[in-house]
Amino acid sequence: MQDNREVLLEMKDIVKQYRMGDEVSTVLKGISLTVYRGEFVAVLGPSGSGKSTLMNIIGCLDTPTSGEYFLHGQKIADLSESELAHIRSREIGFIFQSFYLLKDQNALENVELPMIYAGASRRKCRERAKEMLKRVGLEDRMTHMPSQLSGGQQQRVAIARSIVNTPILLLADEPTGALDQATGKQVMEIFHELNEEGRTIIMITHDANIAAHARRIVRILDGNLYEGGETADA
Amino acid sequence: MLNFAMLVQTFEMSIRNIRNNRMRSFLTMLGIIIGVGSVISLISIVGFATRSMLGQFSSMGAGSLQVNIYGTPVKEGLTDNELREISQIDNVLSVSPLITVNTSVVKDKTIYKKISVLGRNEQFFLRNGTIREGRALTIKDMSGNIPVCVIDEDAESVLFPNGNALGSGIRVGGIQYRIVGILHKEANYADDFAFEENRGKEGRVFIPYKNGMLMNGQNTMISAEVYTKDTSRINETVAAIEDYVKGQFNGAKDSFYIMNLSSILNAMDTVTTMMSALLGGIASIALLVGGIGIMNMMLVSVTERTREIGLRKALGAEPIVIQIQFLLESMILSLVGGNIGIVIGELISFIASKIIGVPFTVNIMAILIGFLFSVAVGAVFGWAPANRASKLNPIDALRAE
Numbered sequence A: 001m002q003d004n005r006e007v008l009l010e011m012k013d014i015v016k017q018y019r020m021g022d023e024v025s026t027v028l029k030g031i032s033l034t035v036y037r038g039e040f041v042a043v044l045g046p047s048g049s050g051k052s053t054l055m056n057i058i059g060c061l062d063t064p065t066s067g068e069y070f071l072h073g074q075k076i077a078d079l080s081e082s083e084l085a086h087i088r089s090r091e092i093g094f095i096f097q098s099f100y101l102l103k104d105q106n107a108l109e110n111v112e113l114p115m116i117y118a119g120a121s122r123r124k125c126r127e128r129a130k131e132m133l134k135r136v137g138l139e140d141r142m143t144h145m146p147s148q149l150s151g152g153q154q155q156r157v158a159i160a161r162s163i164v165n166t167p168i169l170l171l172a173d174e175p176t177g178a179l180d181q182a183t184g185k186q187v188m189e190i191f192h193e194l195n196e197e198g199r200t201i202i203m204i205t206h207d208a209n210i211a212a213h214a215r216r217i218v219r220i221l222d223g224n225l226y227e228g229g230e231t232a233d234a
Numbered sequence B: 001m002l003n004f005a006m007l008v009q010t011f012e013m014s015i016r017n018i019r020n021n022r023m024r025s026f027l028t029m030l031g032i033i034i035g036v037g038s039v040i041s042l043i044s045i046v047g048f049a050t051r052s053m054l055g056q057f058s059s060m061g062a063g064s065l066q067v068n069i070y071g072t073p074v075k076e077g078l079t080d081n082e083l084r085e086i087s088q089i090d091n092v093l094s095v096s097p098l099i100t101v102n103t104s105v106v107k108d109k110t111i112y113k114k115i116s117v118l119g120r121n122e123q124f125f126l127r128n129g130t131i132r133e134g135r136a137l138t139i140k141d142m143s144g145n146i147p148v149c150v151i152d153e154d155a156e157s158v159l160f161p162n163g164n165a166l167g168s169g170i171r172v173g174g175i176q177y178r179i180v181g182i183l184h185k186e187a188n189y190a191d192d193f194a195f196e197e198n199r200g201k202e203g204r205v206f207i208p209y210k211n212g213m214l215m216n217g218q219n220t221m222i223s224a225e226v227y228t229k230d231t232s233r234i235n236e237t238v239a240a241i242e243d244y245v246k247g248q249f250n251g252a253k254d255s256f257y258i259m260n261l262s263s264i265l266n267a268m269d270t271v272t273t274m275m276s277a278l279l280g281g282i283a284s285i286a287l288l289v290g291g292i293g294i295m296n297m298m299l300v301s302v303t304e305r306t307r308e309i310g311l312r313k314a315l316g317a318e319p320i321v322i323q324i325q326f327l328l329e330s331m332i333l334s335l336v337g338g339n340i341g342i343v344i345g346e347l348i349s350f351i352a353s354k355i356i357g358v359p360f361t362v363n364i365m366a367i368l369i370g371f372l373f374s375v376a377v378g379a380v381f382g383w384a385p386a387n388r389a390s391k392l393n394p395i396d397a398l399r400a401e
Helices: A053-060 A081-090 A107-118 A121-135 A151-163 A181-196 B004-020 B024-058 B080-087 B122-127 B139-143 B153-159 B210-217 B229-250 B263-304 B306-314 B319-356 B364-392 B394-399
Strands: A007-022 A024-036 A041-042 A066-070 A094-095 A167-175 A200-205 A218-222 A224-229 B064-069 B092-097 B099-101 B105-107 B110-112 B115-120 B129-136 B150-151 B169-172 B175-184 B204-208 B223-228 B257-260
Touching: A007 A053, A007 A200, A024 A053, A024 A200, A041 A053, A041 A181, A041 B210, A053 A066, A053 A167, A053 A200, A066 B204, A081 A094, A081 A107, A081 B306, A081 B319, A094 A151, A107 A121, A107 A151, A107 B004, A107 B064, A121 A151, A121 B004, A121 B129, A151 A181, A167 B080, A181 A200, B004 B024, B004 B319, B024 B263, B024 B319, B024 B364, B064 B210, B064 B229, B080 B092, B080 B223, B080 B229, B092 B122, B099 B210, B105 B153, B115 B210, B122 B139, B122 B223, B139 B204, B139 B210, B150 B153, B150 B169, B153 B204, B169 B204, B175 B204, B204 B210, B229 B257, B257 B263, B263 B306, B263 B364, B306 B319, B306 B394, B319 B364
Parallel strands: A041 A200, A041 A218, A094 A167, A167 A200, B115 B204, B150 B175
Antiparallel strands: A007 A024, A007 A066, A218 A224, B064 B223, B064 B257, B092 B223, B099 B115, B105 B110, B105 B169, B129 B175, B150 B204, B169 B175
16 A cells, blocks of 8 residues: 655664573564654553563663664664754654653753753753643743642653654653553544644554554563554544 | 853753752752851861961071070170170171160050060161161160160150151150160061060060160070071081180070071971971862762752753753753852851851951962862862763653652
């Protein structure tokens, strides 16, 4: 089937092994995955299935033992440490389960961080950060410290941080795992909005209900990927 | 990606981190504060102590000796004749007795206890200072019953604040003396300090030495200044004088002692240098300990902030950026600590200067050294922890407790 959509991410036969003493454990056993621009993909799997490892590789935080990974046409394996860092700041937005905000900096300063590492000017950092916080509905909480924000608000700050550099890909690892049902729903709302704007989202989760929010579901079990669930046309 | 904006941001982040963790930052700085503070204060104290000691000897110029008599049961001091014989020893230029008179100056019914009254001969004025107004004491004044005196500028400003000292009268030892000259001493650091004879600090009045001896009730002299012609031959001159005086005291070697300023100065120089080196060594150890303290705390800091480092890397911080951030933090910490140390060090040396009794001066060199050292310590001892932080694996770091 000819696909006119742009390929954002392509993984071919990705294998990841860890050596623990004498033993070698294979966490990913040859994963192949293609994600198109504008998709909202959920990677559904139980704990221990290798989904976190997969996300780390997608996010250029880890390198596979073998296999090829192309992000936006770039062969990741060829890149140096600083080029990888560059990609992480510019092209990928991370959203973690435990939010991972810097505790000693306020919301605005947290959101600015990827822009700082991308080398933007001070003024630009401020402006964009404010914009993004407004976008997630936190304009009156900009100078609050994380300790002064609720779980849902912290996650929203994290989301603002993840999109501040207009990355091509958003990676979310159990984004609602630390939130209650109602707040979780709010967060997924924002995800929907972001996706509607054309952002590509890959979401890792073990919760089928959360996965159902996505337009495409891939299952991961024991280091293997299974395509499952509807693929909506972009 | 490293550019100026990023450096500025990193700098601000470092400052923010330091401020957000006051306790930890303070503990980190403590070692440097103590190290630099002790360097500054110790170097200053040595300097002050040296100068205080030197002040006592500086009443003598180079090339002059001081003969001091303890005496024996049969002979208390030297006579006029003996002084004359000393002045005829090879290489001796002249001799001046040193008499400290136990009396006070009185003027207009006011007693000036802090002005010293000193007995001298005419030779003294040829070798010490210049006469600004009037004249010095001459050989004609030395008969013993001529009540003329020379005062120095300090005494002049105390006794005659409105001027007109020359020709005026003051009472010394109950006798009316006429001032015939004002002595101006060339400025040298010795003027600031207490002379051995001049603890009073309010000035000196010079009268003919015989007058002074009469007032004291002494008929021999126990102290005299000997001026030499050729200072390179001073050691043999000292030996010659020693032989002569020993002879006069029947061979009793410990009945007198001779002070030779240049050899004293040399000895003191050596001692001072050694002491400074020793202190420098000790202080360096203190700084070393301070540096190790910084390294320790930075390592703890890196461990505590492992997750934060992992996050920053995940958000795009290159290893070099992490390294610079932590390096900046340790350098800022040691710089601030160094400054505090400098202030404390100067405070201590100020107190010390008052205790020792010398004017307080600031040793710019020591401050500069302290400053540079603290920057260097921050850089050197912060490097390893910063390096470790930059090499952390983001995923492992994120997973850390």
